[in-house]
Amino acid sequence: MSDATANAPIALRPRPDPNHLGHTGNREGSRAPGRGTGGPAPKRIVVGYGFWVFILSDIIMFAALFAAYAVLRGGTADGPSGRDIFDLDTVAIETGCLLLSSFVCGLATLALSARRALLFQAAMAGTFLLGAGFLALEMREFAGLLARGDGPDRSAFLSSFFTLVGCHGLHVAAGLLWLLTMMAQVLTKGFRADILRRTMCFALFWHALDIIWVAVFTIVYLMGVL
Amino acid sequence: MLGKLSLSALPLDQPIPLIAGAAVVVVLLGVIGWIVFAGHLPYLWKEWITSVDHKRIGVMYVVLGLVMLIRGFSDVVLMRSQQAVAYKSPGFLPPEHYDQIFTAHGTIMIFFGAMPFIIGLMNFVVPLQLGVRDVAFPTLNSVSFWLTATGALLVNMSLVIGEFARTGWWPSPPLSEVTYSPGVGVDYYLWAIQIAGIGTLMSGINLTTTILKMRAPGMSYLRMPMFCWTALASNLLIVAAFPILTATLAMLTLDRYLGFHFFTDERGGNSMMFMNLFWAWGHPEVYILALPGYGVFSEVISTFSSKPLFAYRSMVAATMAILVLSFMVWLHHFFTMGPGGDVNGIFGVTSMIIAVPTGVKVFDWMFTMYGGRVRFTTPMLWSLGFVVTFVVGGATGVLLAVPPADFVLHNSLFLVAHFHNVMVSAVIFAGFAGYGYWFPKAFGFKLHEGWGKAAFWFSVTGFVAVFAPLYVVGLLGMTRRMQHYDVPEWRPWVLAASAGVIVMAIGVVCQIVQLVVSIRRREELRDVTGDPWDGRSLEWATASPPPAFNFAVLPEVHGEEAYWGVKQAARDQRRLREEPSYEAVEMPLNSATGVICAFFATLVGFAMIWHIWWMAGLGLLGAFATFVIFAWRDRVEYEIPAETVARFDRANRATRAEALASLRRRAA
Numbered sequence: 028m029s030d031a032t033a034n035a036p037i038a039l040r041p042r043p044d045p046n047h048l049g050h051t052g053n054r055e056g057s058r059a060p061g062r063g064t065g066g067p068a069p070k071r072i073v074v075g076y077g078f079w080v081f082i083l084s085d086i087i088m089f090a091a092l093f094a095a096y097a098v099l100r101g102g103t104a105d106g107p108s109g110r111d112i113f114d115l116d117t118v119a120i121e122t123g124c125l126l127l128s129s130f131v132c133g134l135a136t137l138a139l140s141a142r143r144a145l146l147f148q149a150a151m152a153g154t155f156l157l158g159a160g161f162l163a164l165e166m167r168e169f170a171g172l173l174a175r176g177d178g179p180d181r182s183a184f185l186s187s188f189f190t191l192v193g194c195h196g197l198h199v200a201a202g203l204l205w206l207l208t209m210m211a212q213v214l215t216k217g218f219r220a221d222i223l224r225r226t227m228c229f230a231l232f233w234h235a236l237d238i239i240w241v242a243v244f245t246i247v248y249l250m251g252v253l
Numbered sequence: 254m255l256g257k258l259s260l261s262a263l264p265l266d267q268p269i270p271l272i273a274g275a276a277v278v279v280v281l282l283g284v285i286g287w288i289v290f291a292g293h294l295p296y297l298w299k300e301w302i303t304s305v306d307h308k309r310i311g312v313m314y315v316v317l318g319l320v321m322l323i324r325g326f327s328d329v330v331l332m333r334s335q336q337a338v339a340y341k342s343p344g345f346l347p348p349e350h351y352d353q354i355f356t357a358h359g360t361i362m363i364f365f366g367a368m369p370f371i372i373g374l375m376n377f378v379v380p381l382q383l384g385v386r387d388v389a390f391p392t393l394n395s396v397s398f399w400l401t402a403t404g405a406l407l408v409n410m411s412l413v414i415g416e417f418a419r420t421g422w423w424p425s426p427p428l429s430e431v432t433y434s435p436g437v438g439v440d441y442y443l444w445a446i447q448i449a450g451i452g453t454l455m456s457g458i459n460l461t462t463t464i465l466k467m468r469a470p471g472m473s474y475l476r477m478p479m480f481c482w483t484a485l486a487s488n489l490l491i492v493a494a495f496p497i498l499t500a501t502l503a504m505l506t507l508d509r510y511l512g513f514h515f516f517t518d519e520r521g522g523n524s525m526m527f528m529n530l531f532w533a534w535g536h537p538e539v540y541i542l543a544l545p546g547y548g549v550f551s552e553v554i555s556t557f558s559s560k561p562l563f564a565y566r567s568m569v570a571a572t573m574a575i576l577v578l579s580f581m582v583w584l585h586h587f588f589t590m591g592p593g594g595d596v597n598g599i600f601g602v603t604s605m606i607i608a609v610p611t612g613v614k615v616f617d618w619m620f621t622m623y624g625g626r627v628r629f630t631t632p633m634l635w636s637l638g639f640v641v642t643f644v645v646g647g648a649t650g651v652l653l654a655v656p657p658a659d660f661v662l663h664n665s666l667f668l669v670a671h672f673h674n675v676m677v678s679a680v681i682f683a684g685f686a687g688y689g690y691w692f693p694k695a696f697g698f699k700l701h702e703g704w705g706k707a708a709f710w711f712s713v714t715g716f717v718a719v720f721a722p723l724y725v726v727g728l729l730g731m732t733r734r735m736q737h738y739d740v741p742e743w744r745p746w747v748l749a750a751s752a753g754v755i756v757m758a759i760g761v762v763c764q765i766v767q768l769v770v771s772i773r774r775r776e777e778l779r780d781v782t783g784d785p786w787d788g789r790s791l792e793w794a795t796a797s798p799p800p801a802f803n804f805a806v807l808p809e810v811h812g813e814e815a816y817w818g819v820k821q822a823a824r825d826q827r828r829l830r831e832e833p834s835y836e837a838v839e840m841p842l843n844s845a846t847g848v849i850c851a852f853f854a855t856l857v858g859f860a861m862i863w864h865i866w867w868m869a870g871l872g873l874l875g876a877f878a879t880f881v882i883f884a885w886r887d888r889v890e891y892e893i894p895a896e897t898v899a900r901f902d903r904a905n906r907a908t909r910a911e912a913l914a915s916l917r918r919r920a921a
Contacts, residue, residue, distance in 0.1 A: 066470040067689065073389050078358035084454060085493045091500035091530060095515060102521020180512035183521030190507060190515075208881060209450070223496060 062172040063182075063231050071224055084237045089239050092191045093246060100251075102183035109188075109251025112172060118222045121164045122240065125199075128157030129237045136230050142218050154233070157204050188247065197244055198236055204228045205229055256864035257437065273327075303843040305391035306801055307380050310398050314373025314694055315688065317398075321365040321405055322681070324867030326761060328358035329754060333719075337751040339737035340744050351736045352419035353438065359407065359422025360442060362798065363538070364449055365405040367676070370684040372456055373546045375484045378691060379460060381792035381799065382478045384469025384808040384815065392883070394535055395847030397456035403851045404449025407858050411441040415862070418442040421734065423531050424505065426516035426524045431509045437862050443506050444858040450495055450502075457491025460484060468769075469791065471810035473761040475569070478790040479555075479562055482569050483548030486576040487541050493580070494537035501530040528590060532583035540579040542676065544572060545682030547614055550636045554618050554685050556786050557633040558625030563617045571610035571617075571768035578607045588659045597656040604654035608647060615640060630786070631705030635686035637676045638713045649724070659754075667727025670720040677716060685709075685764075693785045697797045698775040704767035712760030718753030719864045722746040725797065782912050783905060790819040796905045802838040802893055805902035823913055828905055835899040839890045846883045850876055 049244035053195050068076070100109070135150035169189070172178060212222050264270040288294055301309055331354050335346045346354065380388055380763050411417040420429045420436040429439045432580040464485045468477070477485075505527065507513040513521035555562040562568060584592055584600040592600075618640055627633065649671040653659050662668055685708075693699045726746035731738065739749075771778055794816045795804055812818045823829050856872035859865075 056662040067385055067467040073462060073466050076466050077389055077458055078457045080492055084458065084496045085336075087493060088496035088500045091497045091533075095504060095526060095530070098523060098526050099515070099521060102523065104520035105513075106520075109413055162402055179507070180514065181520070183517075183523065186513035187523070188505070190504065190513070204877070208884065212884060216885075216887075225884070 029079060062184065068199055070220075071227075074224045075231070078231055082231060085235070087237065089191075089194070089242075092194055093242065096187040096191045096247065099187040104182035104184075106185065107177055108180040108184065109247070112177060112246050113252050114168070115177070115248060115252060117164055117168060118244065121161050122244050124157045124161040124164070125237055125240050128154045128161070131157060132230055132233045136226070139218070139223060139226055142162040147213060148210060150194060151206060155206050155210075156208070158199055158233075162199055162203070165192065169193070192243060192247065195236065195239055197203075198239075202233055202236060203230070205232070208251075238252060254865075255688045256860075256866070258414075258863040258865065260344060260767050262437075263413065268496065269346070269607045270412055277409070278413065299843065302848050303395070303845045305387075305395045305841050305844055305847075307376050307391065307394060307873060308803075310376075310394050311377025314369045314376055314398055314401070315684075316373075316400055317405060318366055318368070318370030318373055318684070321361050321369065323761065324409070325362040325366050326758075327352050327356050327363070330758065332358065333751040333754045335746050336735065339735075340747070341739045342584075342737065344737055346736070348736045349419060352734070353417040355734050356418045356438075356442070357411075358420055360418075360446070361405075361408060363422065363542075364446060365401070365408065365878055367542050367680045367684070368449075368453060369401055369405075371487070371542055371680065372453070373458055374549065374684065374687045374691070375487070375545055376456070377402065377695060378687075378792060379463060379481055379484050380467075381694070381803060382481050382738055382790045383464065383467065383793070384472060384791045384794075384804060384810065385463070385467045386803050386807075386838070388459050389467055390459050391841045392844045392846055393455055394459055396850050397452040397459065397847075399847040399851030400452030400455070401449045403854045403858065404445040404452070406855060407441060407445035407448070407862070410859070413440065415441065423535065425531075426505065426508070426527050427518050429509075432517075439505075439509065440862040443502050443509075444861050446920045447499065447502050447506075448854050448858050450499055453491055454495045454499070457488040457495065461492055462484065462602065464488070469804075469808045469810050469815070472815065475566065476519040476813050476815065478808055479551035479565065479568055479572075479701065480545070480548035480790075480813040482572050483544040483546075483551070486572045487544045490537045490544070490576060490579065491638065492543045494534045496528060498534040498538075501534065504530075515687035520854065524588075525590065529583070532586040533580070535586065536583045537579045539676070540575055543679040543683075544575065546639075546679045547572070549683040549687040549690070550618060550639060552622075552790065553632045553636045553690050556690075556788050557628045557630055557636075559628075560621055560625040561789070561817075563620035563623075564613075565813065567613055568617050571613040574610040575607060578603065578610070582607060585654055585659070588656045589663050590695070595655075601656045601659075605651050608651050615644060616902070630689070631634050631700065631702055631709055632686040634706060634709045635682045635689070638709065639682040640687070642682075642713070642717065643675060643678040646671060646678060650675060662727065664732050665727040666723040666731050666733055666910050669728055669733045670723035673720055673723075675891055682713075685712075690786070691792070692771075693778075693780040694783075694792055694797050694799070696775075697780055698771065699785055700776040701767050701771045701774065701778065701782055704763055704770055708760050708767055710760075711756055711763055715753050715755070715757030718755075718756055719750045722749040722753070726750075782908050784816075784909075784912070789814040791815045794819065796901070796908075799899050801840055802898065805835060805898045805905070806833045806839075823909070825918070827913070827917065831911055832903075832906070835895045835902065837895045838893045838898055840893060842889060842891055844883065846879055849879045853879065 050088060067073070092232040120237075131150050135147050138150055139148035171187070177185060179186045206229065209222070209226050212225070216222055264274065288297060296559070301313060304310065329344065332351070335344045335351060338344045344351075356653075376388070376394065380386065408417070415437040418424055418429070418434065418441065420434060420439060420442075424434075424439050424442055427433060434840060464477070464481055504515040508515050508522075514520045516522055516524045516527045518524050551562050551568060582600060582604045584596065586603045588597050588600070618636075629666060649667070653662060653668060653671055679919075689700050689705055723746070726743050729740075729742055729746070731740070731743050731747075780797045783796045785797070786793070791804075791808055791810075808815060808819075819830070853872045853875040856875070857869050860868035860872060
């Protein structure tokens with residue numbers, strides 16, 4: 028007890044609490060910013076972190092769709108199974124498009140950090156074209172199935188297939204819309220801090236779609252034709 | 254042009270919904286008219302509707318929650334009075350209407366009563382307790398709130414336009430499929446919950462990021478107040494569980510709209526998968542609601558026992574244990590639907606294990622009170638009422654976790670009594686405890702104690718009077734959701750429960766009177782110190798109500814119970830800390846993005862419910878345009894000059910110095 032406390036009137040003294048169980052006292056932890064003990068993290072870290080949390084939640088949504096697909100895979104109702112409808116050549120090209128688009132998107136991020144506007148726009152345009160190519164191939168696959176009467180209402184297997192793959196496709200479509208918006212933003216506003224953060228989030232989103240596609244590719248297509 | 258919508262959607266031939274709906278519309282128009290003509294609209298628009306301040310948004314969440322609790326309670330009154338008269342008679346509510354009422358009751362109470370109430374408290378309190386100026390994403394926070402409000406609006410719209418689901422609050426297929434529920438009721442449910450669910454998910458991401466990345470300097474994890482820990486657990490659960498609900502409801506939507514076969518039990522579809530997926534969200538949802546409630550009780554009991562929380566770290570461990578366990582018990586919601594003995598056994602055991610960390614919490618609360626100077630304020634009474642009633646609800650839960658017992662009791666009123674017993678005490682009691690506890694922080698004056706205590710005693714008495722008979726009548730074999738019955742042995746218990754509702758209704762009236770009386774007598778109830786309860790965490794370090802920027806300078810945290818430490822130091826040294834040097838503060842600008850997004854979301858939801866495709870497209874386009882306009886703005890923050898910050902803080906310090914001096918005068 029310090030001197031100041033010893034001299035204080037009785038009522039003002041801190042009462043030692045005999046039940047101070049489970050309390051650690053006053054050990055000082057790390058003061059590094061961003062770990063929470065050095066004060067609020069910088070905006071860039073907060074935004075990136077929050078977006079990561081969103082991506083995790085999105086992955087959980089896909090996990091539910093994957094689970095539904097796993098349950099309903101056998102529910103073909105005498106309709107076609109994966110082996111009958113999957114064309115691995117197309118899927119290989121789709122995968123190539125998407126993985127390459129992720130690489131080009133990485134180039135766009137590098138161009139952004141180097142503040143090279145032209146290179147950034149070119150790389151983003153490349154990303155867009157590859158993503159759009161992926162989407163076109165996927166839509167061709169869907170259209171072919173629908174034309175043959177093997178639409179999502181044919182069987183539970185096809186319902187879950189269309190939903191899982193279609194949901195990924197919807198994400199790619201939304202990503203393309205976002206991509207165009209970011210190109211326009213950088214064009215009109217330049218390399219502003221908030222635009223840099225948004226572009227970083229877009230890149231995270233785009234790469235996450237790749238990760239999900241790898242799972243779709245493996246679990247739906249490769250395991251589907253086994 | 255208007256899809257399935259026509260004049261026949263209005264309940265012109267059903268007097269009860271027609272009159273209720275008309276009354277609500279008239280009251281709503283009256284309130285809006287009064288706001289516009291009395292000139293309050295600019296104030297409301299600038300200070301509340303477009304506000305991105307976490308405190309304002311938190312208050313709006315709580316207001317939405319309270320209004321919807323009353324809405325859900327009106328369903329209770331209808332259901333209990335129907336059962337009171339429907340002994341060997343059809344009663345006054347036809348089955349198709351009665352079914353909508355119990356569905357609406359569950360849906361509204363969980364999604365639009367309890368959730369906004371709890372999220373509102375977290376929104377208001379967490380940044381203050383962490384010692385920071387706002388949540389991580391203030392505008393997103395506003396979007397979240399308004400999307401939740403959209404969901405509430407859609408559910409209530411179904412009262413007047415069309416119908417609501419008749420499936421119960423979890424729309425189990427195949428009953429909820431378009432074959433058996435061809436109307437728009439299930440669609441109202443799906444779109445309302447989907448839109449509100451997106452709001453909740455965004456709010457979960459926001460608060461998780463806030464707690465993990467934005468804390469005052471020195472606030473390490475094990476120095477966070479207990480409420481922040483439970484808020485962290487709850488929001489992590491939101492992030493991990495709500496996407497499952499989104500996916501599940503999307504599957505049901507596809508079944509209904511495009512003829513998919515997820516849950517149809519035809520062409521390979523599997524309705525049991527819906528139960529698994531739904532409850533994989535549904536059981537964590539229980540803890541999304543209950544954990545922050547435990548946090549409120551921890552704060553209230555510690556403050557009003559004038560003691561640190563007993564065994565703080567065991568409480569943290571128990572909270573995180575519940576977080577994990579909550580994902581491992583979902584199957585106990587359908588023991589009787591054929592998972593088999595082994596599976597049932599495992600899930601029975603995991604369900605019982607949850608009682609262990611919960612029991613740890615109950616002991617921690619009791620030992621916090623032990624040896625303390627307990628002040629029996631209204632929030633403390635709610636907490637004590639919770640501890641007593643919750644233990645009963647928990648014990649019946651352990652009983653129901655035994656699969657053979659569940660085979661006897663499932664779907665009975667015993668089950669209904671059990672989950673109301675836990676949910677009402679852990680969530681609603683917590684809501685009211687938090688409401689009374691933080692009200693002075695939000696508005697600068699305390700709530701009236703007398704009316705608060707009256708509200709507590711009537712509510713808790715009514716609560717016991719409703720659900721104790723339901724336990725009994727459940728054991729006598731009465732199932733839930735009965736529109737009429739003819740078993741004479743059940744009759745007295747059903748009547749007793751209905752009488753309990755009257756007592757509870759008096760409690761509701763007392764709550765309203767308490768608010769009115771408190772506002773009228775606000776001068777005598779004024780909290781001038783900013784610390785009316787002798788609090789221990791940082792929200793009590795700033796003024797009541799706090800300024801937009803919360804803290805003049807971010808507080809330095811040097812131990813647990815950050816504000817208690819500051820107060821002790823001031824008492825020891827007989828003076829406040831040195832005046833800090835003030836700097837200008839940058840705060841986010843207001844934004845109409847949230848409310849405009851919600852407008853378009855309402856459009857999309859309504860259009861999808863009634864199959865008005867062009868309107869849905871228009872709504873989506875509008876929402877995207879809103880985001881683009883938001884993304885293109887150049888000014889995002891405004892500056893509060895250092896003099897303003899200093900003026901606020903000097904006034905705040907003056908009241909603290911005065912409080913310190915009066916304490917010394919009393920001691921001398």
